[in-house]
Amino acid sequence: MKRFLSLVLALAMTLSLAACGGSNSATDEGKTPEQSTDSSNTSASETNSSIDPSALYAIGGGATGGTFNAMGATFTQFFNDGKVYGQFSATATTGGVQNIMFMQNGTCDFGIIGLSVLVDAVDGTNAFDGKPYEDVKVIAPLYNAYFQQFCTKDIKTEADLRGKKLVVGGPGSGDEATAKQLYTLMGMSFDDFDPQYLGSNEGIEAMKDGHADGAIAVTQLPFSSFLELTNAGKAYLMPLSQETIDKACEPGEHSIPVWFRATIPANTYKTQPEDIATIAQGSYLCCRGDLSDELVYELTKYIWENVDDLNMLHAALANLTIDDVKDCADLPIHPGALKYYQEQGVL
Template sequence: MKKILSLLLAMATTLSLAACGGSPAQDPPSGKDPADDTQQTEETSGIDAGALYAIGGGSTGGTFNAMGNLFVQFFNDSERFGQFSSTATTGGVQNVIFMENGTTDFGIIGQSVFVQAVDGTDSFAETGPDDNLVIIAPLYSAIFQQFVSKDIHSEADLKGKKLIVGGPGSGDLAISEALYAAMGMTFEDFEPLYLGSTEGAETMKDGHADGAIALTQLPFSTFVELTNADKAYLIPLEQDTIDAMCDPGDHSYPSYYPAVIPADTYKNQTEELPTFATGTYLCCRADLGEELIYEMTKYMWENIERLNTLHAAVADLTIDAVKDIEGMPIHPGALKYYQEQGVL
């Protein structure tokens, strides 16, 4: 993992040379006079309509990728905050790295990776605590799901198999390391395949992998096709594994909490399955302006009904979910809005 993280850091340094970084555009938008009263008001209020921002998502076919694209569309539609673009990444760990070096300004981050980053542990042990990573808003609960081929019936059967553990630098990879350690295994006990969601599903479909994980909403569309075709099915986690994953240990904040996969979520899954879950956040750099993030947060929640229609993962999102991040590092601009609304 250290070699992978070092490679990602090198890649991120190179990419940062071409980063957006919230830098103002060189020329005013077409039809705009630089002395225009509206533009002057925006600039003096800390919001530059000509600024460029990048949002880090995830691997193709995954929910992080969809969330990144969703917020690009959502904030661009406002025509107030600047121009947003999506940056392809391998997931949460790389999103943290890219935000830290200025390649991106915003990112979709899972709770477990967020905790590791702010504490400077696990995937970030070499780089140390990240005090420039903060939350804007919670998005959805991600449910852990272990998909396997039909010859696997329990955790013990995973040994010696070909298991998809997530792409390099992804949140899935960080979770895989913690999960299989909680099961009493290392990556030496099976053959790890470093693939993202879409590639992983195709690999299982072709019979070239015995298992794959997903930490996302229910049901996970990428695997619905596989379960419908009897190419994969779910197994429950043992209670000791769930307890180990939900124990915060030396971390400042919990990474996971117990959850269940309701019966009939997938084909041939007739019983409720115990598992664990984690939060998913829209994050940003703490050095972004307070006024900018305040107005973006306000815009998000004042238009939540429209946001709900853009993806199933956030279809039921309400501002009450903000209570789940109380006490965690929140951008001052977002915190100001939540306090005004009486949510925090």
């Protein structure tokens, strides 16, 4: 009987130790690559003991139906196909602001972040007022995201938005943060209309059902959810006023410019016969600054050595090239990524 109890206790201790082995921290160096039971995962780790192929990493994406959500799933698939850097999973979030908050508290290791939210976090402004997070770092640029305001046909100008039900994104999303900034530039606060805190899919359904008068998104062109909406004749793409564009493109309180002037080409959406003036910003794959330089270096190298495969995984990434990194020179790039870019001569 004593022998049986001893075996049970030994088994319990073994299982307990195994459960602790899959830390989502890239700084957990307790395991060497030789301890991995999967010999196929050791190739990139044989020369680098700080990369644990059994470690777990979480990538924060965005709301269902949105591009950030798709990016989180895309990079989860892409990195897992590498089979040498760890095991990646996509974490459901409301978007960029929550992605950074999740990186702050350790829930996520990576996140998809828009430039305005990234700069807010570093500077401690807007959603991060008084609580800056300077440890968020850029790994790679992804795509340019365009501000798009879709409205019912009775809304003709920015002034007409007052008193309406407007979808501003989920709580903690990049869209919500952008809405607060842009509507402030228009001379409004959320008290001047009825904000609907909905993600992309829910917001589109609300407009289809007549429960919302407008919705915004900061995303690629065209955005499939808005294609569906305009094709159904439920909304049209409303331009920003030149005054709002001018204000948005001023440096303002940020350490670096966030928005640049952009154009949505004619016929991107139904009933849009002319070019539409708007603003745009970059979006990025980011990570916690405490992830090891070796891990981030290898992931960065994997991205660009396999960028042709990445181009085919999502339309927003179709034109991504390493030359796009040159536009990141002023951003807080992770040292591991920076090492690779300097080796390639792009920074």
